[in-house]
Amino acid sequence: MTAIQTKIKIEKPLDSRVIINDFSITVGTANGSGSQTSNLTLLRSLFKMGIPVSGKNLFPSNIQGLPTWYTIRVSKDGFLARREEHEIVVAMNPGSFIEDLAGVQPGGVFIYANDINLPIDREDIVIYPMAVQELVQESDAPSSLKNYVANMVYVGVLAQLLGIELERIYQALDFHFKSKQKPIELNFSIVKSAAKWAELNLEKRDPYRVEAMDETHDLIMADGNTAAALGSIYGGVNFAAWYPITPATSLVEGLEEYLPMLRKDPQTGKNTYAIVQAEDELAAIGMAIGAGWAGLRSMTSTSGPGLSLMTEFAGLAYYSEVPLVIWDIQRVGPSTGLPTRTSQGDLSMVNYLGHGDTQNVILLPGSVNECFEFGWKAFDLAERLQWPIYVLSDLDFGMNHWMTEPFKYPNTHMDRGKVLWEDDIEQLSGKWARYKDVDGDGIPYRTIPGNQHPASAWFARGTGHDENAIYTEDAGEYERNMMRLKKKYDTAKSMVPKPIIDVKQDANIGIIAYGSTLPAVQEARHHMAEKGLQTDFLRLRAVPFTQEVTDFIYDHERSYVIEMNRDGQLHQLLSLEYAPVCAKLTSVAHLDGLPMTARFIQDRIEQEEEKRK
Amino acid sequence: MTNQTKKARGKLNLVGLSKTDYKGMPTTLCQGCGHNSISSQIIAACYELDIKPETIIKFSGIGCSSKSPAYFLGRSFGFNGLHGRMPSLATGAMFGDHHQIGIGTSGDGDTASIGMGQFKHIMRRNLPLLYIVENNGVYGLTKGQFSATAETGLFLKGHGTNQYMPVDIAWEAVVGNATFVARSFAGDPKQVKELLKAALSHNGIAILDIISPCVTFNNTDASMHSYAWGREHEVALHELSYVPPREDILVEYEEGEVLDVTMHDGSSVVLKKLERDYDPTNRSRAIQLLEEANRKNWLITGLIYIDTNQPSLFDLYDLPETPLNRLAEDQMRPEPGTLDQVNAMMF
Numbered sequence: 001m002t003a004i005q006t007k008i009k010i011e012k013p014l015d016s017r018v019i020i021n022d023f024s025i026t027v028g029t030a031n032g033s034g035s036q037t038s039n040l041t042l043l044r045s046l047f048k049m050g051i052p053v054s055g056k057n058l059f060p061s062n063i064q065g066l067p068t069w070y071t072i073r074v075s076k077d078g079f080l081a082r083r084e085e086h087e088i089v090v091a092m093n094p095g096s097f098i099e100d101l102a103g104v105q106p107g108g109v110f111i112y113a114n115d116i117n118l119p120i121d122r123e124d125i126v127i128y129p130m131a132v133q134e135l136v137q138e139s140d141a142p143s144s145l146k147n148y149v150a151n152m153v154y155v156g157v158l159a160q161l162l163g164i165e166l167e168r169i170y171q172a173l174d175f176h177f178k179s180k181q182k183p184i185e186l187n188f189s190i191v192k193s194a195a196k197w198a199e200l201n202l203e204k205r206d207p208y209r210v211e212a213m214d215e216t217h218d219l220i221m222a223d224g225n226t227a228a229a230l231g232s233i234y235g236g237v238n239f240a241a242w243y244p245i246t247p248a249t250s251l252v253e254g255l256e257e258y259l260p261m262l263r264k265d266p267q268t269g270k271n272t273y274a275i276v277q278a279e280d281e282l283a284a285i286g287m288a289i290g291a292g293w294a295g296l297r298s299m300t301s302t303s304g305p306g307l308s309l310m311t312e313f314a315g316l317a318y319y320s321e322v323p324l325v326i327w328d329i330q331r332v333g334p335s336t337g338l339p340t341r342t343s344q345g346d347l348s349m350v351n352y353l354g355h356g357d358t359q360n361v362i363l364l365p366g367s368v369n370e371c372f373e374f375g376w377k378a379f380d381l382a383e384r385l386q387w388p389i390y391v392l393s394d395l396d397f398g399m400n401h402w403m404t405e406p407f408k409y410p411n412t413h414m415d416r417g418k419v420l421w422e423d424d425i426e427q428l429s430g431k432w433a434r435y436k437d438v439d440g441d442g443i444p445y446r447t448i449p450g451n452q453h454p455a456s457a458w459f460a461r462g463t464g465h466d467e468n469a470i471y472t473e474d475a476g477e478y479e480r481n482m483m484r485l486k487k488k489y490d491t492a493k494s495m496v497p498k499p500i501i502d503v504k505q506d507a508n509i510g511i512i513a514y515g516s517t518l519p520a521v522q523e524a525r526h527h528m529a530e531k532g533l534q535t536d537f538l539r540l541r542a543v544p545f546t547q548e549v550t551d552f553i554y555d556h557e558r559s560y561v562i563e564m565n566r567d568g569q570l571h572q573l574l575s576l577e578y579a580p581v582c583a584k585l586t587s588v589a590h591l592d593g594l595p596m597t598a599r600f601i602q603d604r605i606e607q608e609e610e611k612r613k
Numbered sequence: 614m615t616n617q618t619k620k621a622r623g624k625l626n627l628v629g630l631s632k633t634d635y636k637g638m639p640t641t642l643c644q645g646c647g648h649n650s651i652s653s654q655i656i657a658a659c660y661e662l663d664i665k666p667e668t669i670i671k672f673s674g675i676g677c678s679s680k681s682p683a684y685f686l687g688r689s690f691g692f693n694g695l696h697g698r699m700p701s702l703a704t705g706a707m708f709g710d711h712h713q714i715g716i717g718t719s720g721d722g723d724t725a726s727i728g729m730g731q732f733k734h735i736m737r738r739n740l741p742l743l744y745i746v747e748n749n750g751v752y753g754l755t756k757g758q759f760s761a762t763a764e765t766g767l768f769l770k771g772h773g774t775n776q777y778m779p780v781d782i783a784w785e786a787v788v789g790n791a792t793f794v795a796r797s798f799a800g801d802p803k804q805v806k807e808l809l810k811a812a813l814s815h816n817g818i819a820i821l822d823i824i825s826p827c828v829t830f831n832n833t834d835a836s837m838h839s840y841a842w843g844r845e846h847e848v849a850l851h852e853l854s855y856v857p858p859r860e861d862i863l864v865e866y867e868e869g870e871v872l873d874v875t876m877h878d879g880s881s882v883v884l885k886k887l888e889r890d891y892d893p894t895n896r897s898r899a900i901q902l903l904e905e906a907n908r909k910n911w912l913i914t915g916l917i918y919i920d921t922n923q924p925s926l927f928d929l930y931d932l933p934e935t936p937l938n939r940l941a942e943d944q945m946r947p948e949p950g951t952l953d954q955v956n957a958m959m960f
Contacts, residue, residue, distance in 0.1 A: 044960050047960065048960075172960070175960050220956055220959035220960065221959060221960040222959040222960070226959075230955060233947065234946055234947060234952065235946070236942065236945030236946050238708075238937045238938070238940070238945065239705060239708055239937070241701075241704075241705060258955070262947045262951055262955075263945075263947065265933050265940075265944055266943075266944070268933050268934070270931055270932055270933035270934075271930060271931050271932060271933070272933065272937065272940055272944055272945055273937075274708050274930050274932065274937070276704065276705075276738075278701065278734075279730060279731070279733075279734040280730065282698060282701065282731075283698070283700075283701040283704075283730075283731055283734065284701075285701075286694070286695070286698045286700075286701025286702050286704075286705065286731070287701045287702070287704045287705030288705055289694075289702060289705060290692070290701065290702040290703060290704060290705025290706035290707070290708075290709075291705035291706060291708050291709060292705075293692060293702075293705075293706055293709075294670075294705070294706040294707070294708065294709020294710065294938055295709050295710075295937075295938030295939075296705075296708060296709050296937055296938055297945070298705065312695055312698075313695060313698065316694060316695055320692075401960075406956040406959075407952060407955065407956055407959075408952075409949045409952050410946065413942060414942045414945070414946065447690075448709065448938055449670045449690040449706060449709055449710065449713060449938075450709060450710030450712075450713055450936055450938055450939070451667070451690075452665070452667045452668070453667070454666075454667060454688055456667070456690075457666075457667065457687075457688050457689055457690045457691070458690065458691075459671075459682070459683055459690075459691040459692075459693065460690075460691065460692040460693065460694075461692070461693040462693070462694065462695065463693065470638070471683065
């Protein structure tokens with residue numbers, strides 16, 4: 001090992017600072033080179049050291065070859081939003097080398113594969129080469145895997161430079177390879193030899209260190225799509241139809257992975273579920289609607305372009321009142337847009353999805369844990385309201401690994417809604433009407449195909465219908481039915497998850513946000529409070545807006561509405577709903593397809609506040 | 614119910630229902646429309662097969678044909694969905710209770726134009742469903758435009774002469790891996806009824822392409838979807854009769870005169886030879902036949918292709934005997950203890 005010499009050695013005086021558990025690492029690799037294993041190994045080892053950590057994959061829409069980045073934030077204070085500053089940059093890809101080098105924070109660290117022969121012209125950072133090729137050649141990895149294990153070199157080098165415990169790395173590899181000894185040993189041996197090599201060849205000249213903490217032991221690490229899949233399984237999903245689309249695909253893959261384990265009938269061993277991969281999104285939602293109509297807990301998952309295709313069926317489900325759950329893992333639009341970047345750009349579309357007068361019920365999970373919770377709750381709401389329930393997640397939640405509270409078992413029984421079976425119809429002497437508002441809440445009773453009572457059947461349709469579901473173009477019938485649907489939407493306000501509100505003393509400024517921007521909002525609020533700007537925070541969890549939202553807006557002198565899209569879509573919806581006081585609302589919208597940063601929120605709010613002085 | 618009212622309802626079948634119990638709302642289609650004739654045969658077939666209407670689910674898309682499920686089986690659930698999307702709706706819905714019987718009613722626009730994709734994919738999945746295409750070569754509800762099955766050279770008022778090649782639905786079905794493909798003619802109600810019965814006994818997708826003339830927009834003698842043309846050009850492949858399960862075939866035939874196809878439920882379809890030998894279990898023969906029929910302007914009717922050995926969609930899913938839509942909460946929500954395991958499986 002010692003025989004290997006580094007090609008370039010740039011000396012820089014020792015940095016006297018010591019920075020522990022508070023920095024970002026960004027790794028630039030080529031897509032498809034297997035770097036995800038290395039990056040997750042780093043993330044998981046840090047997590048198992050008890051240090052708050054987040055990891056975000058910034059990847060291209062490509063299978064192999066294009067530059068891809070992974071950024072890990074280590075934060076002793078528990079701030080887990082993406083940062084634009086990269087203290088430590090690892091460059092494995094010649095294609096992004098120059099960009100990667102330029103992106104290092106002054107005073108930061110640049111670690112690169114020493115087979116990349118490109119000029120390094122920065123004096124303000126610490127530079128470490130890595131003998132990647134030599135280490136890989138020396139390893140006993142089969143030649144077909146050499147390129148993949150090359151990425152383990154930086155895991156070992158970072159472990160040595162930062163002080164990541166090797167046993168934690170082993171733990172992470174053991175998890176990743178599901179305890180399969182061969183790949184674990186192969187990868188771990190590269191990590192060990194790279195760490196050893198770094199110990200012998202690299203003189204530590206930077207201030208960054210990690211130290212074990214005790215901040216994560218009661219947390220798990222999971223991605224939002226897996227959480228959503230598991231939540232759906234505990235919500236009793238019977239049927240899922242889908243079509244592959246980034247970034248929603250892994251949600252149904254989660255169903256495929258966990259349903260066979262969790263949902264065999266205890267008595268018969270038979271499947272209590274069915275999954276159909278449809279020929280397109282139209283068919284996917286068509287099947288899901290059919291199943292929901294037939295009394296199944298039915299779902300589909302997709303992203304913006306898929307929802308565009310599903311729009312016609314969405315209108316049918318709204319008007320014929322069919323329960324189903326539609327997950328939208330948002331990516332950047334319009335059109336094909338940026339398929340592998342994150343966004344909150346579908347809110348307006350989903351709110352009105354369908355032509356004519358439609359208003360949809362939307363759930364907005366704000367953590368991976370909430371993806372699980374809304375996974376099961378969405379079915380209760382769908383069956384109670386007899387409507388599609390849209391759950392808006394995004395790529396950042398869906399595909400990145402987050403530390404989160406363990407999933408909690410549903411704390412209420414399933415709500416199957418107003419369903420009449422044979423005995424119920426018999427008790428009513430066969431007298432019932434599918435679209436009659438019996439209870440005054442706008443929600444009618446329904447029967448389900450398979451019901452054997454001679455008076456149970458009705459004819460569902462997307463055409464105009466009367467209370468008995470019979471075709472009509474009668475003006476009065478049409479209007480009555482549409483007004484009942486509006487009443488049902490009002491009823492939904494009492495059923496959807498209420499916002500989470502955090503109020504500080506003396507704050508007269510509000511922040512309204514939802515979804516994956518939560519960590520950035522929390523961090524921005526912390527920094528602003530340190531500078532004397534106290535803010536209250538409403539984390540929205542559903543549309544329609546509940547009374548709490550109304551009160552929050554009226555109770556604050558002004559509120560900033562934070563979101564990730566160009567037009568400030570939530571700001572627009574709130575402005576319409578609260579038109580008399582819409583001047584109280586200011587949009588802070590972030591557009592570039594990357595996860596929200598605290599800096600962006602803080603800068604924008606401070607600028608706005610400055611204008612008012 | 615008193616004996617008197619029972620009498621008034623007419624003869625009861627084995628499930629104690631009269632034919633009236635199988636009827637729907639009064640039709641709003643044109644008088645003489647082929648679709649009404651098909652609706653009557655659906656009513657007759659289900660009555661004669663002693664099927665409880667509550668065990669049937671009806672599906673349709675958009676168009677005149679798709680309105681017709683309102684006019685038969687009023688005691689059956691039904692879903693009149695979107696244009697060209699009946700197959701997906703039916704696929705999902707049939708998972709609710711896979712013991713139910715599905716009847717889909719579509720048209721040539723609904724199936725061969727906007728719905729071609731879903732039509733093709735429901736066949737690959739072999740969903741147990743009687744899929745009727747009421748084929749009249751024209752759009753009726755939008756008042757007389759060409760459909761994809763309109764023959765080249767057809768003249769329609771206001772639209773001139775059709776320049777495009779037609780889609781042959783039976784052909785698409787045979788090459789699309791459908792396991793039951795038949796063609797009939799609304800002007801031949803006896804055959805329609807026997808084919809409906811056979812199709813309802815099939816464990817898989819049964820495509821029934823029925824030439825069903827549009828008396829308002831496409832019924833001139835020269836039109837290949839008219840009554841006159843059908844009567845003139847119908848070439849029946851065989852005389853077809855359906856024999857229910859456990860019922861003996863009473864009529865005696867000469868050897869070589871009949872072909873007997875045993876269906877999944879133990880019933881059989883007896884095909885009495887007419888002018889030619891035809892074996893509907895041979896797919897390449899079916900393709901040849903359709904080629905020949907196109908060339909010679911025959912309206913070939915009868916059972917064109919059948920494969921009773923393919924597993925149906927539900928045979929692939931290992932579903933419990935209890936319908937999925939009647940499972941209890943404890944069969945749908947895993948035990949609390951399992952979530953601890955799941956959390957332990959996360960990192």
